[in-house]
Amino acid sequence: MKTAWIIMQKEIKENILTPKGVLWYMLTSTILSILSYLFLTNSELSLLDQGQMLYMIMNFISVLGVLIGIVFGTDALAGEIERGTIEALFLSPLKKNELITGKLGATIANWGIIFTISLPYLFVVGKGAQNLLVGVIYLAIIGMLLTIIFSAFSMGLSARIKSMKNSLIISFFMFLLSGSPIFLSAAMRKTWFGSIFDIINPFADAINTFDSVVIDSQGFNYQASRIAIICSYTLLSLWFLRRSVSKLEM
Amino acid sequence: MIISVENLVKKYDGYTVLDGLNFGVEEGDIFGFLGPNGAGKTTTIRILTCIIKPDSGKITINGYDIFKHPMEVKKIINALPESNGYYEWMTAREYLEFFAKLYGEEPSRQKIDGLLEAVGLHEKEGHIIRGYSRGMKQRLGIARALINNPKILFLDEPTNGLDPNGRRDIHDLLIDLNKKHGTTIFLSTHLLDDVERLCNRIAIINYGKIVWAGEAKKGAIEDIFFMATKEGKL
Numbered sequence: 001m002k003t004a005w006i007i008m009q010k011e012i013k014e015n016i017l018t019p020k021g022v023l024w025y026m027l028t029s030t031i032l033s034i035l036s037y038l039f040l041t042n043s044e045l046s047l048l049d050q051g052q053m054l055y056m057i058m059n060f061i062s063v064l065g066v067l068i069g070i071v072f073g074t075d076a077l078a079g080e081i082e083r084g085t086i087e088a089l090f091l092s093p094l095k096k097n098e099l100i101t102g103k104l105g106a107t108i109a110n111w112g113i114i115f116t117i118s119l120p121y122l123f124v125v126g127k128g129a130q131n132l133l134v135g136v137i138y139l140a141i142i143g144m145l146l147t148i149i150f151s152a153f154s155m156g157l158s159a160r161i162k163s164m165k166n167s168l169i170i171s172f173f174m175f176l177l178s179g180s181p182i183f184l185s186a187a188m189r190k191t192w193f194g195s196i197f198d199i200i201n202p203f204a205d206a207i208n209t210f211d212s213v214v215i216d217s218q219g220f221n222y223q224a225s226r227i228a229i230i231c232s233y234t235l236l237s238l239w240f241l242r243r244s245v246s247k248l249e250m
Numbered sequence: 251m252i253i254s255v256e257n258l259v260k261k262y263d264g265y266t267v268l269d270g271l272n273f274g275v276e277e278g279d280i281f282g283f284l285g286p287n288g289a290g291k292t293t294t295i296r297i298l299t300c301i302i303k304p305d306s307g308k309i310t311i312n313g314y315d316i317f318k319h320p321m322e323v324k325k326i327i328n329a330l331p332e333s334n335g336y337y338e339w340m341t342a343r344e345y346l347e348f349f350a351k352l353y354g355e356e357p358s359r360q361k362i363d364g365l366l367e368a369v370g371l372h373e374k375e376g377h378i379i380r381g382y383s384r385g386m387k388q389r390l391g392i393a394r395a396l397i398n399n400p401k402i403l404f405l406d407e408p409t410n411g412l413d414p415n416g417r418r419d420i421h422d423l424l425i426d427l428n429k430k431h432g433t434t435i436f437l438s439t440h441l442l443d444d445v446e447r448l449c450n451r452i453a454i455i456n457y458g459k460i461v462w463a464g465e466a467k468k469g470a471i472e473d474i475f476f477m478a479t480k481e482g483k484l
Binding site: 002003006010013014018080083084085086087088089090091092093094095249 | 321
């Protein structure tokens, strides 16, 4: 595991502590600033109650975390293959599991930074909301699980197709597909098709959980089945990543 | 034999790249592995360095079966691949320190200094790799390949694209390494000048088979190569 830690440190230096990384976080901060400003000053948006505002900004933070996680995930393997740097890694006595643990660790660290940047915005927008603290805790955990799901999937995919561009496109498409239930009308979501589509999608499960916790003030028992599905997807994506990387050849 | 290869077969999508390869390398050799483009040189090196697996065959390196003990083998070998990429945002020192850590070593300043000195990069150690010329990158790649003091060093076209001075520097470095440390060097190339200058034994591969193997006779390598790689072989 010491080697995984060395890889993680390298990834953090490469993706986070660089102008590219700083740009990602400045962008995150700018988007959240604009959003918060609109919530607090726009005549229509400011009519929303604090819970609704908190719920909406939590969704945005999750989306940002997942999108950046997908970019890091595809770059982690396909990027190294395209730049010709992975062969030197494979020459060293580094196990493939240690390699992906290190790289996945860096994407989780990235989520940690995005979440930390988001905290002031969450507390400003959600000030006075009944379930602010519990909502923030749910966001930290579910956001991390979503980041693992999508970055592990994109990393596994990039190991299989060895093209950063193609794995990025497919991963974004899968993410849109997983969030697509939110585009369905309320009536459509109540049909058998809509309900099943809603339940089996990890991102839809995440935002339904935020809704249930922050707006409807429902307890953990109401969330358990959705969280179990998100956890199942997490395990599935980790299995997919491990299997993809075990078959990775130059 | 420090490297022994028996009946090595590798196929990609039904196309046979290595077709029952057999050869051996003695300890302390500078072994030239020659062949035209697409003959299977890079695939052979990737198999010998445990990066890819063959379909069949047996390989032992320093007595280890490389398919049963890949981690043991990786500790005593290293390589400079043909298309070696670099973490261009690092400095040469950071790059070498990173790889030293992957070998479980806490990199000492003395060791990194020694490597940078050996490849002539000590004056540029603080510069980020993005600003390096191709020759400098190649020398850094060799320094990286020496980070674990390998018994066997695999080099895949190490002088490709270098100017005459750059090539001469690499030649001198390899000769020095072989003489001072007894490092066995497995040199894959199609540049016959390199072979003429460096190698004491050669094997020629064509269409995935060894078509000639023996001592590198100065002045005769070009003829041997052309004869061996002509259709119908020798």
